Amino acid sequence: RxxxxxxxxxxxxxxxxxxxxxxxxxxxxxxxxxxxxxxxxxxxxxxxxxxxxxxxxxxxxxxxxxxxxxxxxxxxxxxxxxxxxxxxxxxxxxxxxxxxxxxxxxxxxxxxxxxxxxxxxxxxxxxxxxxxxxxMESAPKSFPLDEMTETLEAMDHVCDVHHVHVWRLDEEQTAMEAHVEVEDIDALDQLDALKKKVKRKLRADYGVDHATLELEHGACTDDHRQQQPRRAQAPVAY
Structure with a gap:
């Protein structure tokens, strides 16, 4: 066990x-x-x-x-x-x-x-x-970590992805964990559907076999690790 x-x-x-x-x-x-x-x-x-x-x-x-x-x-x-x-x-x-x-x-x-x-x-x-x-639990060589993060953040209802960790269990299996900040959805069935969609994206496009995702509303409450800074967004003209 x-x-x-x-x-x-x-x-x-x-x-x-x-x-x-x-x-x-x-x-x-x-x-x-x-x-x-x-x-x-x-x-x-x-x-x-x-x-x-x-x-x-x-x-x-x-x-x-x-x-x-x-x-x-x-x-x-x-x-x-x-x-x-x-x-x-x-x-x-x-x-x-x-x-x-x-x-x-x-x-x-x-x-x-x-x-x-x-x-x-x-x-x-x-x-x-x-x-x-x-x-040493390193990510696979040439794994596009920044590209993957940007792709996830471009999905509907996802506004930020942080605390991203990617590692390999062996030569073939890749695992990942991340915090995903969501917006505009609250129902459990919608959150579950979004999580499944993200996991399918990770498996199909980046070969992630096992993903653990923590969905969040608002600021991250995980204070024991330094949160990754968000990328600056261009101002919106009115």
Whole structure:
């Protein structure tokens, strides 16, 4: 009963942990790369080829399974990136093993490791920012907040919209709460009809899945938060 939103953000927490782990691994690989450049150890090229080929087969199969689900979930996408990074590591092991076994180019090993680490960092950073943004209850990127407010205020019987908060429950669901000051209507059925009309507008035009609206007559009584200033209106000529 305490989790009134259910487990909508459980996947986001999993994605956050997975992405942080990937970034830590990538940084560790970069440190290892620097050490191998200056202190290269003995590398068995043939063994690298065998191990790399076996690992690559498993990674490709797993990536194939996760590819389609990764399009709709940050958690699955982070797991997919993890598998792709492992697959690239296997390719690097195979390529490095062949070059070392054939030509003795041991410098290839740290170079390929650095390339994989950079790939992991580049892909993980963007997804980590997106995950943190949702966990911090930010509005969707490029959400037209001012435009939405102006559109609602242009509706019949709506004279002001304030205390507007828009956030995401997960990658797909957007929620909103706002105070809507109304005029010229008092009957409950009219107020209910106006609320339904506003919610339909929010869902159809702005993708708001769940809206909580507080209808008000007159000045806002919610004093514990600073009220958003109204936009100045042009004077009416008589």
């Amino acid at each position: 305490r989790r009134t939103f259910g487990y909508e953000r459980a996947e986001l927490i999993g994605a956050f942990v997975n992405l942080v782990t990937l970034i830590v691994i990538a940084l560790y690989l970069l440190v290892e790369t620097g050490q191998r450049f200056f202190n290269p150890g003995e590398i068995k090229g043939r063994l690298m080829l065998i191990v790399g080929a076996i690992t690559l087969a498993g990674n490709v199969a797993t990536a194939f399974v996760l590819y389609r689900p990764s399009k709709g979930s940050l958690n699955v996408e982070s797991a997919f990136v993890h598998i792709v990074a492992d697959a690239l590591g296997s390719v690097a092991v195979i390529l490095g093993g062949w070059l070392i076994a054939s030509y003795g180019w041991t410098v290839v090993d740290p170079m390929l490791t650095a390339a994989i680490a950079i790939y992991i960092l580049a892909h993980s950073y963007g997804m980590l920012r997106e995950t943190i943004s949702i966990l």
